[in-house]
Amino acid sequence: MKILITGGAGFIGSAVVRRAIADGHEVVNLDALTYSANLENVASVADHPNYAFEQADICDQGRMREIFAKHRPDAVMHLAAESHNDRAIEGPLDFVRSNVVGTAVLLEAAREHWNGLAEPAKSAFRFHHVSTDEVFGALGEDGAFSETTPYDPNSPTRRRRPAPTTWSAPGAAPMACPSSSPTAPTTTAPTSFPRS
Numbered sequence: 001m002k003i004l005i006t007g008g009a010g011f012i013g014s015a016v017v018r019r020a021i022a023d024g025h026e027v028v029n030l031d032a033l034t035y036s037a038n039l040e041n042v043a044s045v046a047d048h049p050n051y052a053f054e055q056a057d058i059c060d061q062g063r064m065r066e067i068f069a070k071h072r073p074d075a076v077m078h079l080a081a082e083s084h085n086d087r088a089i090e091g092p093l094d095f096v097r098s099n100v101v102g103t104a105v106l107l108e109a110a111r112e113h114w115n116g117l118a119e120p121a122k123s124a125f126r127f128h129h130v131s132t133d134e135v136f137g138a139l140g141e142d143g144a145f146s147e148t149t150p151y152d153p154n155s156p157t158r159r160r161r162p163a164p165t166t167w168s169a170p171g172a173a174p175m176a177c178p179s180s181s182p183t184a185p186t187t188t189a190p191t192s193f194p195r196s
């Protein structure tokens with residue numbers, strides 16, 4: 001399968017890229033290379049014949065169309081995002097631009113690509129948006145979120161997340177192509193850009 005992975009030079013995205021290559025998939029890593037990107041994280045697969053890299057901004061509709069037409073992916077895993085919440089206080093518009101506008105532009109490019117696919121590729125195509133449990137707000141001392149937990153993004157930095165997550169949820173009618181949007185908790189590691 002050929003997978004277009006956005007944000008593949010970031011912390012989580014680069015792990016997804018490495019795993020997909022190890023599992024025998026073709027990967028197109030699409031990343032704008034912002035402050036949180038680190039191509040060292042994908043250096044181990046950079047020369048692999050199944051790996052391609054496109055430096056591009058997901059807000060750039062022309063480039064997104066070009067990349068879908070050039071690579072014709074079977075699936076998208078969307079991880080490109082402004083993910084460092086501490087920066088959302090000083091630069092909230094960057095968050096709206098990449099996370100909200102960028103996700104909408106990418107979804108639209110995916111929908112156009114999907115519209116042109118023939119069966120069985122059309123039914124098999126998936127747009128998989130990796131979201132965050134921040135959409136649910138804060139958990140108490142115990143308990144757990146589930147997929148049916150109501151959204152409650154109870155801080156300014158969390159409020160930027162539900163829109164794109166909702167658009168990519170299964171059956172999101174306006175976007176039409178098959179999609180999903182899991183929500184995962186925040187984690188960190190030596191390979192991630194420092195979070196405060």
Ligand SMILES: NC(=O)c1ccc[n+]([C@@H]2O[C@H](COP(=O)([O-])OP(=O)(O)OC[C@H]3O[C@@H](n4cnc5c(N)ncnc54)[C@H](O)[C@@H]3O)[C@@H](O)[C@H]2O)c1
Nearest residue numbers: 007009010011012032033034036037058080081185186187
């Ligand atoms: N890190 C975590 O613990 C965690 C947990 C749950 C969910 N998530 C979610 O997973 C996704 C990825 O998280 P991460 O920790 O890898 O983030 P990260 O900040 O390490 O990486 C984000 C990547 O996206 C790229 N990017 C940003 N804006 C872009 C744009 N406009 N166009 C193209 N590329 C762009 C950056 O260059 C970077 O390589 C985010 O949506 C995040 O909320 C992360």
